[in-house]
Amino acid sequence: MERNEGKIEARKSVNYFLPTIKLLLKRDLLNIIRNPIVMQSRIIQVIFISIYTGGLLFNAGRADYTDVINWSAINGYFFFLSFDLFMQSMMPVALTFPL
Numbered sequence: 001m002e003r004n005e006g007k008i009e010a011r012k013s014v015n016y017f018l019p020t021i022k023l024l025l026k027r028d029l030l031n032i033i034r035n036p037i038v039m040q041s042r043i044i045q046v047i048f049i050s051i052y053t054g055g056l057l058f059n060a061g062r063a064d065y066t067d068v069i070n071w072s073a074i075n076g077y078f079f080f081l082s083f084d085l086f087m088q089s090m091m092p093v094a095l096t097f098p099l
Contacts, residue, residue, distance in 0.1 A: 028092060045088070053081055 032039045056077055 024093075042092075049084060049088075053077070053084070056080075 057074075
């Protein structure tokens with residue numbers, strides 16, 4: 001902020017969110033076009049993780065939910081699922097920027 005004769009003037013800020021998203025999407029699409037195996041490996045990874053996490057809670061609706069162990073297992077599953085989704089969303093961003 002600049003001071004001008006005892007008054008404080010607010011600086012104008014520019015929103016670069018949309019151009020930044022456009023640039024990142026363009027980089028990611030170019031990366032997919034250059035390396036189609038990366039896209040195939042992501043699809044295989046999602047299928048594998050979906051089958052694995054689906055198998056963890058297969059027939060979980062029949063369990064007794066008054067037991068603390070069942071609640072701990074469900075909480076652990078949701079923690080694993082949220083952490084896995086976070087890591088899957090961050091990996092393409094990490095691959096977009098070269099070292």
